Amino acid sequence: MTAMTGNELSLKDTLPSGQCFRFSEENGVWTVRAGVGENLRVLRVTQDDLSPIMDDPFWFGFFDMGTDYGKLREQFSEISPVMKQACDYAPGIRILNQDPWEALCSFVVSQNNNIKRIMGIISRMCGFYGAGGFPTVESLVDAREDDLRKLGLGFRAPYIVNTARAVHDGEIRLDALKTLPIDQARAMLMKVKGIGPKVADCALLFGCHRLDCFPMDVWMKRVMATFFPGQDKDIFGPCAGVAQQYLFHYARTGGYFNYKEK
DNA sequence: CACCAGGCAGTGC
DNA sequence: GCACTGCATGGT
Numbered sequence: 001m002t003a004m005t006g007n008e009l010s011l012k013d014t015l016p017s018g019q020c021f022r023f024s025e026e027n028g029v030w031t032v033r034a035g036v037g038e039n040l041r042v043l044r045v046t047q048d049d050l051s052p053i054m055d056d057p058f059w060f061g062f063f064d065m066g067t068d069y070g071k072l073r074e075q076f077s078e079i080s081p082v083m084k085q086a087c088d089y090a091p092g093i094r095i096l097n098q099d100p101w102e103a104l105c106s107f108v109v110s111q112n113n114n115i116k117r118i119m120g121i122i123s124r125m126c127g128f129y130g131a132g133g134f135p136t137v138e139s140l141v142d143a144r145e146d147d148l149r150k151l152g153l154g155f156r157a158p159y160i161v162n163t164a165r166a167v168h169d170g171e172i173r174l175d176a177l178k179t180l181p182i183d184q185a186r187a188m189l190m191k192v193k194g195i196g197p198k199v200a201d202c203a204l205l206f207g208c209h210r211l212d213c214f215p216m217d218v219w220m221k222r223v224m225a226t227f228f229p230g231q232d233k234d235i236f237g238p239c240a241g242v243a244q245q246y247l248f249h250y251a252r253t254g255g256y257f258n259y260k261e262k
Numbered sequence: 263c264a265c266c267a268g269g270c271a272g273t274g275c
Numbered sequence: 276g277c278a279c280t281g282c283a284t285g286g287t
Contacts, residue, residue: 018268111267113267117284117286153283154282155270155281155283156270194269194271197269197270198268218267218268219268
């Protein structure tokens with residue numbers, strides 16, 4: 001028997017795969033920030049020694065180490081040769097367990113935007129509103145649109161305020177998003193002006209661990225049209241969101257659709 | 263200059 | 276229901 005469990009974690013394939021926006025890497029040392037306001041946590045870790053993750057329940061859960069991704073990849077690989085290729089391309093990808101508010105707010109920022117720029121905007125928001133931690137709901141409820149535009153949010157500025165108010169006023173109940181039937185959870189989010197189906201699915205997948213959500217952004221539209229014409233997310237089963245992440249990363253960085261970003 | 267980015271709301275049909 | 280357009284901003 002080999003030591004390979006099939007349940008590995010690749011930092012370089014997971015962190016820059018467009019699900020989280022507060023990390024950096026220098027000389028092989030990854031720094032990850034997670035959590036809202038006072039709940040900020042900072043991780044420093046290298047691929048050679050993952051004990052800071054494995055020994056800390058918070059980061060263990062954050063990287064979803066309790067789920068067997070090897071088994072999921074086996075199932076996905078049965079679907080089609082391309083799906084298997086996407087799994088083999090970056091097997092160490094995992095779906096992160098982020099804070100629901102951080103994920104929701106981050107993906108409101110993400111719309112019609114690119115990952116590098118999203119990271120810059122969120123970093124500036126954390127500095128301006130969060131003193132380093134991710135801005136709390138309260139700090140954004142009364143945010144001035146003006147200030148948000150100066151941070152680079154553009155037309156998304158009012159959307160952020162709308163979202164913060166909806167959470168503050170109880171129209172969006174973050175705890176309920178984890179357990180509501182998925183259609184109801186999506187509907188609860190999409191009542192807000194500025195949250196559509198794609199942002200809702202990302203918030204639910206990356207912030208509420210709703211693995212059945214299958215966000216359809218420009219990359220996934222290319223993937224489906226090219227590799228799975230005439231089909232939909234149902235072919236990937238109840239954990240379609242995980243398949244989506246393998247495909248997204250494969251499409252973006254695998255060289256099929258002239259990748260340009262950094 | 264044009265076109266794009268982990269989209270969405272508004273409008274017209 | 277679907278197709279089309281404007282939108283802030285920065286990069287190619």
